Amino acid sequence: MLSTRIHDILKNHLSELQTEWFATMASQGGRRDSLTKDAELREQCAEFLRLLMEATRQGSSFDINASVYTPVRELLERLSRARSLQGHSPSETATFIFSFKHPLFNALRREWTRDPQVLGDELWNATLLLDKLGLFTTEIHQRTREEVIHRQQQEMMELSTPVVQLWDRIVALPLIGTLDSGRTQTVMETLLQRIVETSAEIAILDITGVPTVDTLTAQHLIKTVTATRLMGAECVISGIRPQIAQTIVHLGVDLSGVVTKSSLAGAFSWALKRLNQSVHTPPSPRATPAGKG
Structure with a gap:
């Protein structure tokens, strides 16, 4: 041996x-x-x-x-x-x-x-x-x-895809960084799960923090929008900056069937109107005259 x-x-x-x-x-x-x-x-x-x-x-x-x-x-x-x-x-x-x-x-x-x-x-x-x-x-x-x-x-990846409930039946997902296939899958799963949990009717995808949008990124966004609609919710893409808008047009990506807004605030305002809701700013208290009160 x-x-x-x-x-x-x-x-x-x-x-x-x-x-x-x-x-x-x-x-x-x-x-x-x-x-x-x-x-x-x-x-x-x-x-x-x-x-x-x-x-x-x-x-x-x-x-x-x-x-x-x-x-x-x-x-x-x-x-x-x-x-x-x-x-x-x-x-x-x-x-x-x-x-x-x-x-x-x-x-x-x-x-x-x-x-x-x-x-x-x-x-x-x-x-x-x-x-x-x-x-x-x-x-x-x-x-x-x-x-x-x-x-x-x-x-x-999970921490970078937090779904926030902005309002009753409105959720938002602020995206930061580059979108790839793996991350898109996580985004989809997280967003759809949150829609179920909150009974949301409108989901806002905010891409303000996404540095560039190429053909692949645009395709990922469209897939997410489609999956959201299949869950019975409307999807809005916000954060469309001028440079990104030009890139999307140059790439020939068709977003005509998707609601887009330039900012998260604009998307939120649209969502409120869509749900026939509104936010009223309370009147400021009147100043008390000097020597009274």
């Missing part, structure tokens, strides 16, 4: 390996005391060595995707995700594994120094195994960061 000799080294020198490994991590910068405490790190080292020893006892190869390495992979996945979320860099995460080369190589040299052929083979086997495990930790670290970034983008 290819892994027999490494298993024997782990089994016969477990305590020394763990001590030397911990010292190696300290010298190579694999420890960040503010993020991972010594006791926790020692426990992680001990668990990894125990699982690796069991895997090399059962395994006949160094295929880390084999079932015998499942517990090892699960541990490294858990540790890599935790380190990624704690702020460790990919190299710091991989150092947890790569730093074990030094104590393991030293143990192999002490055991097989008189047999260069066996020593060379075992050093190569150990290198292959630890390199694969180290690369696995960086893959998990990167995947975790990508998941965090994706989740943050989703949260930012």
Whole structure:
């Protein structure tokens, strides 16, 4: 079995390996005391060595995707995700594994120094195994960061599409930034859900904060207007600045069937009239003559 000799080294020198490994991590910068405490790190080292020893006892190869390495992979996945979320860099995460080369190589040299052929083979086997495990930790670290970034983008997208109830049966969605397909889908879902919740009859899409309007953006707006109408509500697009109006005309985008206004205030005023409602400004109180009251 290819892994027999490494298993024997782990089994016969477990305590020394763990001590030397911990010292190696300290010298190579694999420890960040503010993020991972010594006791926790020692426990992680001990668990990894125990699982690796069991895997090399059962395994006949160094295929880390084999079932015998499942517990090892699960541990490294858990540790890599935790380190990624704690702020460790990919190299710091991989150092947890790569730093074990030094104590393991030293143990192999002490055991097989008189047999260069066996020593060379075992050093190569150990290198292959630890390199694969180290690369696995960086893959998990990167995947975790990508998941965090994706989740943050989703949260930012949701925060950037707040639907505000301006008046009874009137809601408004102020859009800021560039509209792409993903964001448009979120805009649609958020707006339609809010229309259902508030029984709104008019929805105002305010694009004052949208820097430019191209053909794709215009198509997204038309789709949102169409979806809103299918929900039984009228949709108004406000914030049509002169530059945007010229761009829409130049692009040949047909918004003739869509109510548009130059400002949110204008759209709100239109919506009130549409619903036969109005806002009256209360009269200002008369000034009290001097010497009275």
